[in-house]
Amino acid sequence: QVQLVESGGGLVQAGGSLRLSCAASGIIFSINAMGWYRQAPGKQRELVADISSGGSTNYANSVKGRFTISRDNAKNTVYLQMNSLKPEDTAVYYCKMYRPGRDYWGQGTQVTVSS
Numbered sequence: 001q002v003q004l005v006e007s008g009g010g011l012v013q014a015g016g017s018l019r020l021s022c023a024a025s026g027i028i029f030s031i032n033a034m035g036w037y038r039q040a041p042g043k044q045r046e047l048v049a050d051i052s053s054g055g056s057t058n059y060a061n062s063v064k065g066r067f068t069i070s071r072d073n074a075k076n077t078v079y080l081q082m083n084s085l086k087p088e089d090t091a092v093y094y095c096k097m098y099r100p101g102r103d104y105w106g107q108g109t110q111v112t113v114s115s
Contacts, residue, residue: 002026002104004095009109012085016113020080022095022106030073033098036080038091038111045094049080063089085113 008020020036035050049059049069057069068081078095090113095106 002097004097004104004106006093006095006106006109009093009111011112011114014085014087014113014115016085017081017083018085018111020082020093020095020109020111022078022080024076024078024097027097027099027104029076034069034071034078035096035098036069036078037094037096038089039094039108040088040091043091048093050096050098051078082111085111087113087115089113 003025004022006020006022008018010018012018031053033050033052036048037045038048039045047060048063049057049067051057051069051071066084071078090111092108092110094108097104
């Protein structure tokens with residue numbers, strides 16, 4: 001059974017940093033692209049960043065230069081380093097594994113940035 005478990009969310013002041021982790025189990029991690037999405041109250045879920053199996057990355061314009069996505073295939077884990085956080089980054093952050101025919105999602109972790 002595939003499981004994605006996020007951790008690392010919390011409350012931080014504007015300008016601060018957090019690092020999110022997403023640990024995968026039940027599946028071969030290294031061959032799958034991974035992504036981080038977020039959903040703020042009353043808004044649609046949106047892509048934050050993703051990373052291919054080969055390490056190529058892609059970022060939403062709103063987080064470029066502030067967030068960094070990375071992966072450690074030995075630990076079956078993808079990370080999202082978030083720096084210079086802003087109140088508008090407040091959302092539930094979800095990890096996603098891209099698979100042909102079906103994607104998998106984690107349960108989400110709350111990130112709250114106070115002004």
